[in-house]
């Protein structure tokens with residue numbers, strides 16, 4: 001999510017850091033900072049906002065020194081302010097850390113370090129790492145490398161780390177756990193970054209750390225170890241990509257890259273929220289059990305793709321909690337005179353956190369006395385200021401205009417929230433809760449399985465790329481998948497696509513079915529499998545080409561399918577988290593077949609700040 005750059009060598013570090021940070025800035029960061037080491041001291045400058053703000057600050061305050069680290073932040077813990085920007089220092093200002101990822105147990109560690117006398121200056125999880133390494137060095141008198149080894153033994157979560165110490169002017173320590181770290185291999189300098197683009201100006205030979213590896217980087221030398229301290233042989237990879245391809249990690253488009261980032265996005269959204277006892281903790285939701293017991297109605301409001309995750313959430317919340325849920329398009333909500341009071345809970349969903357209609361809905365709901373929880377991907381966005389509670393999706397920055405990984409992350413956050421409500425209200429027996437949580441935990445690996453269908457989806461896309469109309473049908477949460485599939489396709493391929501409740505087909509849309517019209521049917525997410533098959537028969541009888549999303553091994557579906565995408569087994573309410581993926585890929589590959597640019601569809605914006 002965040003961008004990391006580190007340099008040690010004979011040159012001034014600062015220009016190298018800024019150059020590297022500029023190459024990582026395409027992902028849209030909210031703050032940036034650098035720390036440079038010189039003569040036993042660390043000098044740090046940080047600024048909220050674009051990299052330009054940091055550069056302006058540095059023009060008055062040039063930092064000298066031949067070792068340094070830099071960071072462009074995409075906030076997860078704490079708003080995008082100067083104080084929360086990285087690098088973070090320990091209390092003695094000897095250790096500086098930049099971090100990409102989420103430390104799940106930072107709260108526990110922070111409390112312990114405070115009780116030991118440490119003073120904290122930010123709301124971030126990262127500052128804990130700097131303080132922890134600093135305290136180990138002070139108490140044991142050990143090296144930066146030894147202290148980092150000891151510290152990571154205490155950290156839970158995902159972390160790409162780069163650490164320097166004021167008294168070790170020729171050493172950078174870098175750590176990779178579930179968050180990329182790439183070391184540059186040059187003969188006279190030491191370079192490290194979270195992404196290849198930041199290194200390309202200096203070298204095309206890189207050592208990507210494997211998961212759970214540590215590197216000790218000195219000018220002209222790299223030593224790689226596993227977390228147990230054993231030296232491991234590292235492989236130097238020669239990068240052929242140009243900068244544009246490197247920004248997309250070799251994918252042709254951001255949208256495809258983001259589709260493939262979905263296992264990680266889903267993992268990050270669950271991270272730290274479910275413990276070993278299958279208990280869900282949502283730190284950001286601080287209402288008491290009595291507050292929650294007082295809720296007699298829930299209203300979900302959102303726009304676009306977020307509305308579709310809301311549609312799936314309605315099913316999950318009603319199923320688990322038996323609290324009635326209304327679903328509204330944010331642009332309609334306040335104009336219909338909705339009945340709301342202090343016993344209502346409004347769930348406002350917006351990946352950007354800036355959609356004007358959704359923000360207006362939040363303000364309206366608050367004026368009516370309702371409680372408001374926002375589900376968003378952007379820390380510090382407007383919706384986080386207006387809502388009473390916020391649940392972040394932690395999908396990482398999304399550049400493609402068509403929402404993909406933020407949608408899956410929303411579905412996960414909303415399912416977690418629904419289960420959390422059921423848990424707090426005592427509406428779900430422990431065994432069922434456990435089973436559902438286990439099914440959620442299996443999702444990232446199952447998403448990988450679905451992504452492996454890429455070749456099949458691409459072949460199907462070739463076949464249907466010239467279609468004039470597409471119809472998508474589903475029932476239950478499968479209807480939300482159908483609507484999202486249709487939206488993705490029309491957004492980026494400009495083919496007319498209708499998402500429909502399968503049972504409604506015969507009341508209108510069936511008139512559109514003629515020879516060879518592709519119909520995508522979602523056979524899961526509903527108890528009405530037989531009825532779905534019936535709908536498929538109806539459209540086949542009228543000449544449609546059927547593209548079926550079905551459970552693995554579904555022989556009946558096979559007989560009715562022109563194209564069959566077989567999905568791993570999960571709980572019915574979780575099926576949208578898997579079943580949407582082939583439809584995202586279908587839209588992507590159809591757009592490519594038609595020679596269109598999926599990342600920047602015409603007339604659309606990533607964030608719609610007008611009503």
Ligand code: G6P
Nearest residue numbers: 304305306350351352355403605
């Ligand atoms: C725009 C984007 C869509 C998004 C919608 C709602 O139209 O192009 O991808 O679903 O806004 O955005 P939000 O930030 O509120 O989720």
